[in-house]
Amino acid sequence: xxxxxxxxxxxxxxxxxxxxxxxxxTFDDVVRYFFGGNAAVAVxxxxxxxxFLLKEGAGFFxxxxxxxxxxxxxxxxxxxxxxxxxxxxxxLTRTLNDVRLKRxxxxxxxxxxxxxxxxxxxxxxxxxxxxxxxxxxxRGVVSDITEVATxxxxxxxxxxxxxxxxxxxxxxxxxxxxxALKVDVVDYEKEIKLITGVAPxxxxxxxxxxxKLRGAVSVARGADWGKGDKELAKVLVKTENFLSVLPKxxxxxxxxxxxxxxxxxxxxTAFLFGREWLTASFWQDWYGILPLVSGSLxxxxxxxxxxxxxxxxxxxxxxxxxxxxxxxxxxPYIEFIxxxxxxxxxxxxxxxxxxxxxxxxxxxxxxxxxxxPMSERLNALTAGCLLAFTSIPTIFSxxxxxxxxxxxxxxxxxxxxxxxxxxxxxxxxxxASLSGIISAILxxxxxxxxxxxxxxxxxxxxxxxxxxxxxxxxxxxxVHTMTGIIAQEMGEVAQGSIHYRALFxxxxxxxxxxxxxxxxAQRVVRRYRISIG
Amino acid sequence: MSVDFATPTVSLVxxxxxxxxxxxxxxxxxxxxxxxxxxxxxxxxxxxxALHGVSLKIPARQVTAFIGPSGCGKSTLLRCFxxxxxxxxxxxxxxxxxxxxxxxxxxxxxxVIALRRQVGMVFQKSNPFPKSIYQNISYGLELxxxxxxxxxxxxxxxxxxGAALWDEVKDRLHTSALGLSGGxxxxxxxxRAIAVEPAVILMDEPCSALDPIATSKVxxxxxxxxxxxxxxxxxxxxxxxxxxxxxxxxxxLGKLIEMDVTQKVFTKPAQQQTEDYITGRFG
Numbered sequence: 001x002x003x004x005x006x007x008x009x010x011x012x013x014x015x016x017x018x019x020x021x022x023x024x025x026t027f028d029d030v031v032r033y034f035f036g037g038n039a040a041v042a043v044x045x046x047x048x049x050x051x052f053l054l055k056e057g058a059g060f061f062x063x064x065x066x067x068x069x070x071x072x073x074x075x076x077x078x079x080x081x082x083x084x085x086x087x088x089x090x091x092l093t094r095t096l097n098d099v100r101l102k103r104x105x106x107x108x109x110x111x112x113x114x115x116x117x118x119x120x121x122x123x124x125x126x127x128x129x130x131x132x133x134x135x136x137x138x139r140g141v142v143s144d145i146t147e148v149a150t151x152x153x154x155x156x157x158x159x160x161x162x163x164x165x166x167x168x169x170x171x172x173x174x175x176x177x178x179x180a181l182k183v184d185v186v187d188y189e190k191e192i193k194l195i196t197g198v199a200p201x202x203x204x205x206x207x208x209x210x211x212k213l214r215g216a217v218s219v220a221r222g223a224d225w226g227k228g229d230k231e232l233a234k235v236l237v238k239t240e241n242f243l244s245v246l247p248k249x250x251x252x253x254x255x256x257x258x259x260x261x262x263x264x265x266x267x268x269t270a271f272l273f274g275r276e277w278l279t280a281s282f283w284q285d286w287y288g289i290l291p292l293v294s295g296s297l298x299x300x301x302x303x304x305x306x307x308x309x310x311x312x313x314x315x316x317x318x319x320x321x322x323x324x325x326x327x328x329x330x331x332p333y334i335e336f337i338x339x340x341x342x343x344x345x346x347x348x349x350x351x352x353x354x355x356x357x358x359x360x361x362x363x364x365x366x367x368x369x370x371x372x373p374m375s376e377r378l379n380a381l382t383a384g385c386l387l388a389f390t391s392i393p394t395i396f397s398x399x400x401x402x403x404x405x406x407x408x409x410x411x412x413x414x415x416x417x418x419x420x421x422x423x424x425x426x427x428x429x430x431x432a433s434l435s436g437i438i439s440a441i442l443x444x445x446x447x448x449x450x451x452x453x454x455x456x457x458x459x460x461x462x463x464x465x466x467x468x469x470x471x472x473x474x475x476x477x478x479v480h481t482m483t484g485i486i487a488q489e490m491g492e493v494a495q496g497s498i499h500y501r502a503l504f505x506x507x508x509x510x511x512x513x514x515x516x517x518x519x520x521a522q523r524v525v526r527r528y529r530i531s532i533g
Numbered sequence: 534m535s536v537d538f539a540t541p542t543v544s545l546v547x548x549x550x551x552x553x554x555x556x557x558x559x560x561x562x563x564x565x566x567x568x569x570x571x572x573x574x575x576x577x578x579x580x581x582x583a584l585h586g587v588s589l590k591i592p593a594r595q596v597t598a599f600i601g602p603s604g605c606g607k608s609t610l611l612r613c614f615x616x617x618x619x620x621x622x623x624x625x626x627x628x629x630x631x632x633x634x635x636x637x638x639x640x641x642x643x644x645v646i647a648l649r650r651q652v653g654m655v656f657q658k659s660n661p662f663p664k665s666i667y668q669n670i671s672y673g674l675e676l677x678x679x680x681x682x683x684x685x686x687x688x689x690x691x692x693x694x695g696a697a698l699w700d701e702v703k704d705r706l707h708t709s710a711l712g713l714s715g716g717x718x719x720x721x722x723x724x725r726a727i728a729v730e731p732a733v734i735l736m737d738e739p740c741s742a743l744d745p746i747a748t749s750k751v752x753x754x755x756x757x758x759x760x761x762x763x764x765x766x767x768x769x770x771x772x773x774x775x776x777x778x779x780x781x782x783x784x785x786l787g788k789l790i791e792m793d794v795t796q797k798v799f800t801k802p803a804q805q806q807t808e809d810y811i812t813g814r815f816g
Contacts, residue, residue, distance in 0.1 A: 413662065
């Protein structure tokens with residue numbers, strides 16, 4: 001009797017779960033589906049973002065190829081072969097101007113007045129004028145042909161636009177309107193003949209230029225006023241180099257074919273290794289990512305060079321040296337930095353830091369610092385300093401965790417053997433947490449390279465590869481970054497245009513860089529777990 | 534004035550003949566010179582008192598075992614001997630002294646680093662550094678600035694032989710110490726401790742994480758080591774205390790209840806509490 005009652009109680013207890021079912025689901029099931037659902041949504045959203053990014057970016061290479069194709073067909077490439085030597089020549093004449101300015105200043109310092117100085121430089125001026133005038137014929141030829149090529153390109157673009165429009169109409173079922181739309185087909189062959197027809201005139205102009213330049217160089221070499229000036233001698237040597245290289249352009253121009261197809265690889269290399277990012281240009285748009293990558297890297301490296309020593313030292317101090325009182329103050333204080341909105345930091349950079357750094361660079365007794373005084377208020381260094389500030393909390397927190405997480409018994413063993421605090425730190429704690437510290441630095445780097453607002457506001461936004469020949473001075477050059485260019489230009493491009501897709505490609509490159517950094521950081525962390533067993 | 538714990542005092546103690554090496558006599562008529570002397574010690578963690586008026590003398594070159602239930606203060610006292618408690622925030626000595634070779638080690642003039650070189654320690658959990666076997670042993674000497682490769686080699690071999698580990702690891706001295714088994718790691722830690730030639734070795738439950746075979750190896754080792762070092766061992770195992778110690782101190786609730794020759798404590802304890810504990814009636 002008792003046993004059966006007992007059995008009943010047991011079975012009702014075991015079946016008790018059934019009473020909690022709602023819509024056939026127990027509470028446990030609901031919890032499981034809720035969390036599982038959330039995780040699934042996160043995965044799907046991330047996948048959609050990736051697909052969108054790739055879809056929008058992928059069309060770029062085809063469009064860029066067409067872009068380069070038009071550049072070739074319309075003869076712009078041909079004209080650029082003539083423009084290139086002229087630009088080189090322009091830089092030579094600019095250097096001559098610099099040399100004159102220096103001499104002029106030297107003369108004033110000797111005590112002459114302005115007129116006297118000008119008088120003394122008369123012979124130099126004559127030489128410089130003759131030098132500059134040597135290219136006037138060639139410039140004329142190029143300037144004429146530039147207009148022709150631009151016109152061809154414009155017509156090609158208009159007809160391409162019309163073609164697109166017609167296709168849209170056909171797709172929309174408006175066949176009549178489509179038929180009415182006149183598409184002006186550009187006869188490239190005819191136009192190109194016009195452009196390549198300039199070759200004899202160009203050749204004549206180049207020959208004239210060579211002769212005049214040789215004459216000018218020999219005058220400068222022989223004259224008294226040119227003796228002992230090293231910079232002038234440099235310009236003359238450069239000019240001679242220029243003259244010897246000049247004929248090579250002719251061979252390239254002769255070999256050039258307007259109808260040679262552009263391979264897709266050219267479109268890819270023009271993007272990845274292109275040295276120019278030039279948009280909305282009257283001549284030719286280039287989407288080369290190098291200036292942006294180098295700008296991003298320069299700014300990030302400056303930031304890391306400043307942030308790493310501060311953040312890692314602070315982490316070591318907090319985890320090993322600080323008293324509990326200091327710890328409870330400094331740690332939240334540093335972590336508070338990440339609460340400052342980056343736009344506020346950028347504003348601070350423009351209003352305070354940029355100006356302060358430039359005034360500092362103008363201080364007389366700091367002249368020995370390479371690159372001082374800096375010419376731009378907003379430059380890579382300004383942005384780098386602020387980025388360092390934003391990355392310090394990331395590096396500090398993670399590095400501090402890494403050091404604190406070194407098992408206590410390593411520290412005890414070291415102390416028990418008679419090690420000082422410093423010896424324990426250097427010989428045990430840092431080696432044991434090194435990979436943690438490295439991954440903290442990498443994650444800080446990832447944070448910095450993805451930061452947008454600060455660089456947009458403070459990096460100076462000049463799209464150019466930093467001039468590495470400047471040495472330290474390149475730190476003070478304004479640069480543009482991958483993140484900055486997306487933020488700046490995405491708002492004003494037409495959806496689906498080549499520029500739009502180019503920005504997406506920049507986004508993808510940025511994404512890949514961040515992914516790589518995170519991947520490496522995780523690998524390092526995994527090693528770190530093994531190493532401390 | 535800083536008190537120097539370096540070699541002279543040590544060599545003095547080490548060359549001193551032990552007047553009574555046999556601990557089995559009923560009463561130690563001529564007690565050996567105490568290595569460590571604790572006088573009326575009160576010890577606090579913050580506001581809670583962990584030791585109440587403990588006084589004892591630990592003879593040189595013998596094994597002294599501390600037994601007692603968890604939380605009785607035996608590990609705390611052990612960690613006072615090399616001032617490892619300094620690393621814990623809020624600890625302090627309330628009253629009393631600890632003297633090692635007659636020097637009050639809590640005197641402000643004492644160099645803690647030198648003290649710890651003289652009073653080595655082996656921990657409950659074997660804790661070799663994530664370095665090679667060789668580097669683990671040479672670490673203590675390198676801290677003292679020894680760079681002579683030949684001397685380091687000699688010390689590494691001597692220490693590993695001393696810890697009965699040499700034959701097992703001589704072919705892989707430069708592989709990671711973390712690749713050793715638990716028992717080997719613990720003997721490596723002992724080798725590491727003796728490499729700096731301390732006067733005293735403190736062992737805080739050195740065998741609690743080891744299997745019986747590894748445990749018996751460590752116990753044999755302790756018997757070897759006591760010829761050269763003063764050993765203080767904290768253990769939860771009555772058998773271990775009985776097997777390898779010369780003297781046993783029983784602690785309960787932060788007080789030293791009884792300390793005497795091991796055989797006497799285990800056969801004819803003077804206090805009822807001791808008898809209850811070792812016969813398993815409480816604790």
